[in-house]
Amino acid sequence: MSNFFAMGGYATYVWSAWGLTAVVMGLNLLLPLRQCRKLRKELE
Amino acid sequence: MSLIKEYWHKLSSAKHFYPIAGALLPWLLIPALIMLAWASWQGLVVAPADYQQGDSYRIIFVHVPAAWLSMMAYMIMAVNGVIYLVWKIKLADIVAASAAPIGASFTFLALATGSLWGKPMWGAWWVWDARLTSELVLLFLYLGTIALRGAIDDRQRAGRAAGLLGLIGAINIPIIHFSVEWWETLHQPATVSKFGAPSMHPSMLVPLLVMAIAFTLFFFAVLMIKIRAGILEQERHSRWLAALYSDSGTSSISPAATGNSIEQDESK
Amino acid sequence: MMLCALRKQFAREMLGAFRQPGDALAPVVFYLIVGTLFPLALGADPQLLVKIGPGAIWIAALLAVLLSLHKLFRADLDNGYLDQLLLLPCPLFLLIGARLLAHWLQTGLPILLVTPLLAESFGLDYNLLPVLLASLAIGTPVLLVLGAINEALTLASRGGALLALLVLPLYVPTLVFGSGAVYAVQFGESPAAHLSLLGALAVVSLLFSPWAVATALRISID
Numbered sequence: 001m002s003n004f005f006a007m008g009g010y011a012t013y014v015w016s017a018w019g020l021t022a023v024v025m026g027l028n029l030l031l032p033l034r035q036c037r038k039l040r041k042e043l044e
Numbered sequence: 045m046s047l048i049k050e051y052w053h054k055l056s057s058a059k060h061f062y063p064i065a066g067a068l069l070p071w072l073l074i075p076a077l078i079m080l081a082w083a084s085w086q087g088l089v090v091a092p093a094d095y096q097q098g099d100s101y102r103i104i105f106v107h108v109p110a111a112w113l114s115m116m117a118y119m120i121m122a123v124n125g126v127i128y129l130v131w132k133i134k135l136a137d138i139v140a141a142s143a144a145p146i147g148a149s150f151t152f153l154a155l156a157t158g159s160l161w162g163k164p165m166w167g168a169w170w171v172w173d174a175r176l177t178s179e180l181v182l183l184f185l186y187l188g189t190i191a192l193r194g195a196i197d198d199r200q201r202a203g204r205a206a207g208l209l210g211l212i213g214a215i216n217i218p219i220i221h222f223s224v225e226w227w228e229t230l231h232q233p234a235t236v237s238k239f240g241a242p243s244m245h246p247s248m249l250v251p252l253l254v255m256a257i258a259f260t261l262f263f264f265a266v267l268m269i270k271i272r273a274g275i276l277e278q279e280r281h282s283r284w285l286a287a288l289y290s291d292s293g294t295s296s297i298s299p300a301a302t303g304n305s306i307e308q309d310e311s312k
Numbered sequence: 313m314m315l316c317a318l319r320k321q322f323a324r325e326m327l328g329a330f331r332q333p334g335d336a337l338a339p340v341v342f343y344l345i346v347g348t349l350f351p352l353a354l355g356a357d358p359q360l361l362v363k364i365g366p367g368a369i370w371i372a373a374l375l376a377v378l379l380s381l382h383k384l385f386r387a388d389l390d391n392g393y394l395d396q397l398l399l400l401p402c403p404l405f406l407l408i409g410a411r412l413l414a415h416w417l418q419t420g421l422p423i424l425l426v427t428p429l430l431a432e433s434f435g436l437d438y439n440l441l442p443v444l445l446a447s448l449a450i451g452t453p454v455l456l457v458l459g460a461i462n463e464a465l466t467l468a469s470r471g472g473a474l475l476a477l478l479v480l481p482l483y484v485p486t487l488v489f490g491s492g493a494v495y496a497v498q499f500g501e502s503p504a505a506h507l508s509l510l511g512a513l514a515v516v517s518l519l520f521s522p523w524a525v526a527t528a529l530r531i532s533i534d
Contacts, residue, residue, distance in 0.1 A: 024153045032142075039276035040276065042280065191474055208524070220481060222485070223489060
């Protein structure tokens with residue numbers, strides 16, 4: 001298990017890359033959703 | 045033939061596309077998330093470490109799909125920009141405007157993950173390798189288009205200007221790519237600093253392809269949401285939208301509901 | 313009759329340059345200044361200067377063309393002349409072609425004339441001069457027309473540095489092939505490939521840019 005997190009010594013790089021990917025994709029998903037919600041609220 | 049025309053007309057109208065985008069969304073997002081999860085597990089856990097690069101090569105599973113998506117998003121942006129420029133279909137402008145920031149974020153991701161991959165491999169945070177340099181120029185193209193759209197106040201004018209710029213950018217991308225590869229061979233005497241992709245064993249290739257498909261589905265899912273937001277913004281004063289959202293709770297004999305069925309397709 | 317209007321238009325453009333020589337000289341002076349900045353920043357080691365010379369000169373030329381772009385349309389936009397141009401019976405893309413040609417004669421040509429001075433200041437070998445001049449002669453029109461398209465696109469916009477951001481990605485191939493040609497000769501190889509690629513870029517961009525500029529102008533002004 002700790003091997004998995006260590007990523008053969010490259011932990012910082014691999015996890016930063018995947019983490020950044022998660023953040024970017026998350027923001028891509030959440031920001032438009034929030035925009036939609038806000039605009040819909042204005043209509044009501 | 046006229047059926048196709050009618051269908052096409054409907055599809056290119058914001059009013060009709062809005063619910064279609066909403067209906068497509070779960071069919072795009074849920075498979076995307078499932079495939080992302082599976083491919084991530086395969087890429088991070090199951091696939092064996094690379095002979096030369098150890099575990100650092102695993103970044104490839106996010107770097108390569110991000111790069112592919114950055115290109116695809118630009119094409120979608122450019123095509124829709126041209127459609128708006130030539131045929132003035134407002135929905136196309138919304139699609140182009142929606143695709144741009146998503147594409148730019150994937151380009152940034154490709155560059156950042158490329159850097160993170162490059163540092164353990166080549167010892168430097170940035171290498172002037174052909175692919176990374178091309179990707180950097182692509183980011184500038186994106187930022188330029190987004191900036192131009194933002195800097196012009198008139199919405200129609202902004203859309204058309206961004207459309208022309210997107211077209212010029214799209215034509216130039218292969219030229220730029222070719223020139224950067226040319227440039228790389230020019231100035232690298234003996235040592236070739238190519239972004240070494242490990243020789244792809246099926247246990248690595250399959251997750252990569254699945255990841256690419258997952259990224260694509262995810263992109264389209266997010267694009268649908270953004271298009272809906274764009275339609276909401278553009279059509280917020282129109283009757284069909286008001287009817288759709290202020291209908292909640294009111295009876296069907298309200299003026300808003302009847303107004304909806306007899307009104308012309310004014311949202312094109 | 314169409315050609316008559318064109319000739320008059322062209323004459324008008326060229327005359328404008330002579331009435332305001334300061335304006336016309338600005339790109340050249342800027343070119344020389346940027347060229348001077350390189351040794352100032354990097355040190356005057358002759359070996360280094362010979363190495364960076366072709367690239368530095370190309371960059372200086374690129375920036376000089378970039379800086380001259382604002383003269384293309386802004387003033388005429390402000391005084392309403394551009395609107396009149398759009399209404400002329402003469403096809404817009406021909407008028408634009410005339411303006412671009414006049415602009416190059418006032419910007420690119422002086423740059424070419426002054427290049428030997430700059431080449432000397434970098435200590436470049438004389439045998440580099442022909443290819444340097446050839447690459448600039450083919451390349452500066454490309455830079456000009458690509459820049460003109462983007463200048464026309466940004467006429468309706470607010471941002472200042474926007475033009476540079478838009479145009480620099482498009483300048484990459486020209487810069488690579490142009491400076492590459494000179495470096496090829498410096499390494500003792502033939503610049504033929506670079507120059508032909510540059511030439512191809514020139515042919516395509518010169519053919520299509522008047523139309524693109526016209527479209528961009530209509531988008532910005534109509």
